[in-house]
Amino acid sequence: MNILIAGGAGFIGSHLSDALLELGHTVVCVDKKHNLENPRCVFYEQDICDAVKLDEIFALHKFERIYHLAANSDIQKSEKNPSIDICDTLETTINILNAMYKHGVKELLFASTSAVYGDKREILRENTGDLRPISYYGGAKLASEAMISAFTAMNGMKANIIRFPNVVGPRLTHGAVYDFIKKLRKNPKELEILGDGKQEKPYIYVKDLIEAMLFLPFEAGMNIYNAGVESATTVKKIADMVCEEMGLKDVEYKYTGGSVGWLGDVPRFQYDLSKIHTAGWKAKHTSDEAIQLAARAAL
Amino acid sequence: MNILIAGGAGFIGSHLSDALLELGHTVVCVDKKHNLENPRCVFYEQDICDAVKLDEIFALHKFERIYHLAANSDIQKSEKNPSIDICDTLETTINILNAMYKHGVKELLFASTSAVYGDKREILRENTGDLRPISYYGGAKLASEAMISAFTAMNGMKANIIRFPNVVGPRLTHGAVYDFIKKLRKNPKELEILGDGKQEKPYIYVKDLIEAMLFLPFEAGMNIYNAGVESATTVKKIADMVCEEMGLKDVEYKYTGGSVGWLGDVPRFQYDLSKIHTAGWKAKHTSDEAIQLAARAAL
Numbered sequence: 001m002n003i004l005i006a007g008g009a010g011f012i013g014s015h016l017s018d019a020l021l022e023l024g025h026t027v028v029c030v031d032k033k034h035n036l037e038n039p040r041c042v043f044y045e046q047d048i049c050d051a052v053k054l055d056e057i058f059a060l061h062k063f064e065r066i067y068h069l070a071a072n073s074d075i076q077k078s079e080k081n082p083s084i085d086i087c088d089t090l091e092t093t094i095n096i097l098n099a100m101y102k103h104g105v106k107e108l109l110f111a112s113t114s115a116v117y118g119d120k121r122e123i124l125r126e127n128t129g130d131l132r133p134i135s136y137y138g139g140a141k142l143a144s145e146a147m148i149s150a151f152t153a154m155n156g157m158k159a160n161i162i163r164f165p166n167v168v169g170p171r172l173t174h175g176a177v178y179d180f181i182k183k184l185r186k187n188p189k190e191l192e193i194l195g196d197g198k199q200e201k202p203y204i205y206v207k208d209l210i211e212a213m214l215f216l217p218f219e220a221g222m223n224i225y226n227a228g229v230e231s232a233t234t235v236k237k238i239a240d241m242v243c244e245e246m247g248l249k250d251v252e253y254k255y256t257g258g259s260v261g262w263l264g265d266v267p268r269f270q271y272d273l274s275k276i277h278t279a280g281w282k283a284k285h286t287s288d289e290a291i292q293l294a295a296r297a298a299l
Numbered sequence: 300m301n302i303l304i305a306g307g308a309g310f311i312g313s314h315l316s317d318a319l320l321e322l323g324h325t326v327v328c329v330d331k332k333h334n335l336e337n338p339r340c341v342f343y344e345q346d347i348c349d350a351v352k353l354d355e356i357f358a359l360h361k362f363e364r365i366y367h368l369a370a371n372s373d374i375q376k377s378e379k380n381p382s383i384d385i386c387d388t389l390e391t392t393i394n395i396l397n398a399m400y401k402h403g404v405k406e407l408l409f410a411s412t413s414a415v416y417g418d419k420r421e422i423l424r425e426n427t428g429d430l431r432p433i434s435y436y437g438g439a440k441l442a443s444e445a446m447i448s449a450f451t452a453m454n455g456m457k458a459n460i461i462r463f464p465n466v467v468g469p470r471l472t473h474g475a476v477y478d479f480i481k482k483l484r485k486n487p488k489e490l491e492i493l494g495d496g497k498q499e500k501p502y503i504y505v506k507d508l509i510e511a512m513l514f515l516p517f518e519a520g521m522n523i524y525n526a527g528v529e530s531a532t533t534v535k536k537i538a539d540m541v542c543e544e545m546g547l548k549d550v551e552y553k554y555t556g557g558s559v560g561w562l563g564d565v566p567r568f569q570y571d572l573s574k575i576h577t578a579g580w581k582a583k584h585t586s587d588e589a590i591q592l593a594a595r596a597a598l
Contacts, residue, residue: 082400082450086393090442094385101381118448129428132448132521139449143389143442149417149431150438151381154563222431264453 004063005029006048006096007070009037011173012111012164012206016067017041019210028061030054031070032088036171048092051099058099065107067213068096074174075115075137076262082136089140097151106156107218108148112163114201114228114269116142125272126163126224135264149222158218162209165228165271168294169206176235177294180242190252191243194261197236197253200268202228205290208283215281225279226271231287235261238291245295300324303362305347305395306369308336310472311410311463311505315366316340318509327360329353330369331387335470347391350398357398364406366512367395373473374414374436375561381435388439396450405455406517407447411462413500413527413568415441424571425462425523434563448521457517461508464527464570467593468505475534476593479541489551490542493560496535496552499567501527504589507582514580524578525570530586534560537590544594 007013008029014036027041071089078084115138133139172178212227306312307328313335326340370388377383414437432438471477
């Protein structure tokens with residue numbers, strides 16, 4: 001197949017392009033800047049917020065399927081600048097939908113997020129109502145889903161929406177594991193932890209997630225799936241595991257305090273995974289295993 | 300209060316500005332073009348998709364509250380051009396949210412729509428899940444709600460989201476009543492009706508809706524309300540009532556056929572109105588009464 005990966009030079013996108021190339025597909029990657037792209041893909045260093053340039057790329061290649069993973073990857077960064085998520089997370093989606101519409105591309109996989117649910121204590125099902133994202137990132141992802149719904153209905157597209165949890169593994173570029181290693185390399189005696197360390201989230205191993213993305217069939221209409229693991233890991237435990245992998249003992253933890261890591265952070269959530277399990281996919285690694293593998297890969 | 304009405308020269312916006320001026324508020328209206336604006340408001344002929352110009356208007360006036368009614372008002376028109384709703388319905392919201400954020404404006408009333416629910420047969424509650432809009436208009440309105448959720452949570456804004464049903468009354472600029480009168484004036488013997496005429500929707504009288512908009516308090520966070528009437532009117536009955544009001548008999552109806560009027564049309568829906576009724580507001584007119592008043596006002 002002739003495939004475009006939007007965000008193909010990023011952490012998840014690079015693993016996806018590896019897997020799709022391995023399967024024999026022709027892979028074109030578009031990303032803001034060179035980073036982790038596979039050298040065997042056709043690479044465009046191009047901001048997808050530029051609709052004209054994106055249209056030119058669509059005109060050059062006859063794409064059969066789009067994997068849209070382009071987004072702001074650093075939720076905290078947009079706190080003081082909502083435009084980051086409006087451009088990188090929402091406008092990228094709109095430009096891709098417009099280009100698909102114009103060039104007759106019918107299949108889309110969209111990387112959505114647990115953040116669309118907002119801060120809910122109930123178990124999150126794909127059809128849970130009253131979604132109230134509390135971060136610009138979550139808002140822009142839910143807004144993207146809404147536009148995908150409209151384009152799908154109006155144009156007979158097939159869209160798989162996968163709501164990712166936290167994703168970890170080799171080539172991390174951000175997140176708790178990445179930050180902790182960076183901080184501990186600078187000062188192995190002390191570790192600043194955002195919040196009270198009790199935030200507890202499911203972490204999925206990136207290669208498990210790639211399997212889900214490749215496994216789910218493209219069926220008529222818009223199909224939404226939670227993808228994740230049943231287990232979860234606290235931020236404190238991530239710190240413990242990173243310290244252990246680094247062989248550090250007696251590191252003093254300094255908590256910034258409060259129940260959330262940053263404004264817009266959802267401190268805990270739990271997915272109902274019955275839909276994707278019934279479809280036939282299950283993650284191979286638990287949340288703790290995913291963290292451990294990610295920490296080892298980063299060292 | 301110092302109030303901005305985005306879309307203040309449109310059908311609903313003009314009634315709202317009349318009411319707010321009557322209450323003694325200072326009203327600034329921004330709209331794409333001069334149309335129905337009250338001459339006592341400060342009027343800017345300005346496309347709200349131009350963020351720079353909108354920012355200038357926010358800088359000139361110290362708004363305390365925004366009523367955002369600016370949107371594409373003709374759902375059918377965008378079928379062949381999704382950009383109409385992306386610009387007029389979604390980007391207007393994003394630009395307004397950015398301007399509110401920058402200028403510290405905390406109160407927003409957003410005109411949303413039944414179209415956010417998509418085509419559902421169940422009774423629609425504000426917390427109904429699995430929202431799948433089937434038109435660009437519905438998608439852009441739901442996307443707007445998602446961004447309002449994020450801005451509200453991140454900035455302590457107060458937002459009332461009112462999901463409008465079909466709205467009719469004096470100064471109609473589009474919709475079935477308006478179209479039927481226009482067609483019958485051209486040819487009083489024959490009337491083309493989109494679909495099979497069995498589409499059945501609740502129509503609210505515009506002045507009842509304005510009362511709801513003025514009545515609902517601005518409370519912390521994002522508050523969503525269905526506003527509407529418990530009754531509903533079929534398209535065929537609208538045709539009958541318009542013919543009767545025009546004194547026309549034996550008009551031949553020509554149905555274009557199919558269960559929907561156009562691609563993206565939701566042929567029937569029913570609101571649960573208990574939330575807004577419990578809050579203390581109820582429409583004074585039934586759906587049929589609203590249609591009759593609208594037809595009379597247009598003749």
